[in-house]
Amino acid sequence: MTTMLAASSIVNSNLSCSSRISSCSDFTSGHSWRPVEAVKLHRKHAARSLHISCAATKPAKSPAEEDWRIKRQLLVEKRVRNVDVKEALRLQKENNFVILDVRPEAEFKEAHPPGAINVQIYRLIKEWTAWDIARRAAFAFFGIFAGTEENPEFLQSVDSKIGKDAKIIVACSTGGTLRPTQNFPDGKQSRSLIAAYLLVLNGYTNVYHLDGGLYTWFKEGLPTVGGEE
Numbered sequence: 001m002t003t004m005l006a007a008s009s010i011v012n013s014n015l016s017c018s019s020r021i022s023s024c025s026d027f028t029s030g031h032s033w034r035p036v037e038a039v040k041l042h043r044k045h046a047a048r049s050l051h052i053s054c055a056a057t058k059p060a061k062s063p064a065e066e067d068w069r070i071k072r073q074l075l076v077e078k079r080v081r082n083v084d085v086k087e088a089l090r091l092q093k094e095n096n097f098v099i100l101d102v103r104p105e106a107e108f109k110e111a112h113p114p115g116a117i118n119v120q121i122y123r124l125i126k127e128w129t130a131w132d133i134a135r136r137a138a139f140a141f142f143g144i145f146a147g148t149e150e151n152p153e154f155l156q157s158v159d160s161k162i163g164k165d166a167k168i169i170v171a172c173s174t175g176g177t178l179r180p181t182q183n184f185p186d187g188k189q190s191r192s193l194i195a196a197y198l199l200v201l202n203g204y205t206n207v208y209h210l211d212g213g214l215y216t217w218f219k220e221g222l223p224t225v226g227g228e229e
Helices: 002-011 017-028 035-055 068-077 085-094 105-110 130-141 154-161 191-201 213-219
Strands: 081-083 098-101 122-124 148-150 168-171 207-210
Touching: 068 191, 081 085, 085 098, 085 168, 085 207, 085 213, 154 191, 168 191, 168 213, 191 207, 207 213
Parallel strands: 081 207, 098 168, 168 207
Antiparallel strands: 122 148
């Protein structure tokens, strides 16, 4: 998550899109630049890159991109409760709780709790608009060649697979926390907490959060299946 936000910060810099793309090209081209040559190159490509600057406008902020403190406030107000992995297993077995695994599909297929349902909150970038190309370039700058984006079908998929009346425990790899700590006075955001925020924001009333994430589940040696069930 941290890497994804860092990559996004490059795309969201104060530079125009054309300037950002040109800078990236200059950095990777291997040329030894001198000021006069740089000015000539800029003039040569200015007209051609102008349409990219106009087309690669960042879409309006989505609820998932809301400030973490706003998300945390709502999660606390809605009494989204943390449960540890052993309690989560008990609730799943005895009280028909559903474990909602919001990790990417590939991670889910490798290993997951039995009976867990996978709806990824982030997916691989699918489109090829100028904005999507710019985002791919930002991820590639960090050596990530499979950049992700918010899954626009997340809520629709959850509703079709689970429904709003279900008792849901949301899980990701490492979880996050609503509890203030010395290093994180406002708690720490995670994919599972973002998913929980979207759920309560859209009328889900029985939402819990897996403390420690599935990393802790696997570490504790709790029941796990690999591949598709």
